Amino acid sequence: MQPRTKRQKEVLEFITRYIEKHGYKPSYQQIARQLGIASKAGIAKHIKSLENQGLVTRRRENGSFVLELKPISAIAEAVCEIEWLEVPKTESFVEEWEKKPLFVPRFLLGFQTPDRLRAYRVTNDAMLNEHICEGDVALIENRTYARDGDIVVALTQNKRAVLKQFFRDGAKVELRPANPNYVSILLSADKVSLLGIVRGILRPFD
Helix, strand or coil: CCCCCHHHHHHHHHHHHHHHHHCCCCCHHHHHHHHCCCCHHHHHHHHHHHHHCCCEEEEEECCEEEEEECCCCHHHHHEEEEEECCCCCCCCCCCHHHHCCEEEEHHHHCCCCHHHEEEEECCCCCCHHHCCCCCCEEEEEECCCCCCCCEEEEEECCCEEEEEEEEEECCEEEEECCCCCCCCEEEEHHHEEEEEEEEEEECCCC
């Protein structure tokens, strides 16, 4: 199955919530109005994609389409979709799978919910001694604050995303590596934007 786009996910979630609340399916016009989509044709395109993925079916009734949700399989229940963290792309090469949502086993999230997490591809070995390597995928909890010692993804001077340990000293922030081959970044706090803290690491097979 092809992964759903963000808009397809929004359409499916709205249909599901609407049925749970009202006991019947919404019309294309209601979906379009709720999601701010200009035309019913736009909704029809997303519904068709969801139908191709086996998530909904359409049948004609009294001259119009009626939607039916298909039961979610056990496999679908066991995985969840994580969006990628939005950071400036300074690397010249991004693998094709990084352009699509990441699907991970739900049990890895613990008490976290998928909407609170983002995926981040680690770009170097700065945190090697914390067993985080270049090419790993870090699961990041969306947060704009951290405690000393937390491993974070931070944006420095609104230009470069880094994954390092966070330490605060008055008006200064230190982003400290866990590898002697890398140096700390020391900046005034207003030059550092926290994007989140690391909650887990996934390592692709070589």
